[in-house]
Amino acid sequence: MMNQFLFPRRPADGRRKVPAKLLLILLGLTVLYSPAVQGQQPPPAGQASWYGEEHRGKLMANGKPFDPNQMTAASWFYPLGTQVRVTLVDPSRPAGSRRSILVTITDRGPAKRLSSSGRIIDLSHAAFKALASPELGLVQVELQPMPQG
Numbered sequence: 001m002m003n004q005f006l007f008p009r010r011p012a013d014g015r016r017k018v019p020a021k022l023l024l025i026l027l028g029l030t031v032l033y034s035p036a037v038q039g040q041q042p043p044p045a046g047q048a049s050w051y052g053e054e055h056r057g058k059l060m061a062n063g064k065p066f067d068p069n070q071m072t073a074a075s076w077f078y079p080l081g082t083q084v085r086v087t088l089v090d091p092s093r094p095a096g097s098r099r100s101i102l103v104t105i106t107d108r109g110p111a112k113r114l115s116s117s118g119r120i121i122d123l124s125h126a127a128f129k130a131l132a133s134p135e136l137g138l139v140q141v142e143l144q145p146m147p148q149g
Contacts, residue, residue, distance in 0.1 A: 046120030074109030
């Protein structure tokens with residue numbers, strides 16, 4: 001039934017046409033996966049969370065399956081493929097000796113309903129673990145995009 005909705009019968013001339021309904025669906029998905037705030041100045045600091053096994057194998061916005069063991073992240077603020085330095089804000093350490101990691105933006109997030117709470121990036125389990133204990137759940141971080149090159 002769904003197949004008939006998306007691909008109705010061929011016209012008499014035998015040519016396939018992409019139905020307008022399908023184009024609207026694809027356009028909607030494009031808008032859904034486009035960064036909502038791209039082009040705006042990203043916040044330099046905020047909270048980071050992590051996501052892991054429950055998302056393993058699910059497709060990310062870049063079209064590849066998620067692997068929680070890779071150093072990746074989800075953000076609305078940077079284009080896909082951007083490398084971002086994530087630095088743990090630890091008041092007990094001097095600024096120059098804070099723990100930091102390099103991640104690649106491969107997905108969109110944090111979920112918009114949660115990002116109003118100050119979350120600016122979702123890290124893969126491996127990336128979060130390299131910064132802090134996953135039991136913390138949320139940590140304060142600073143973000144710095146790396147030059148493309």
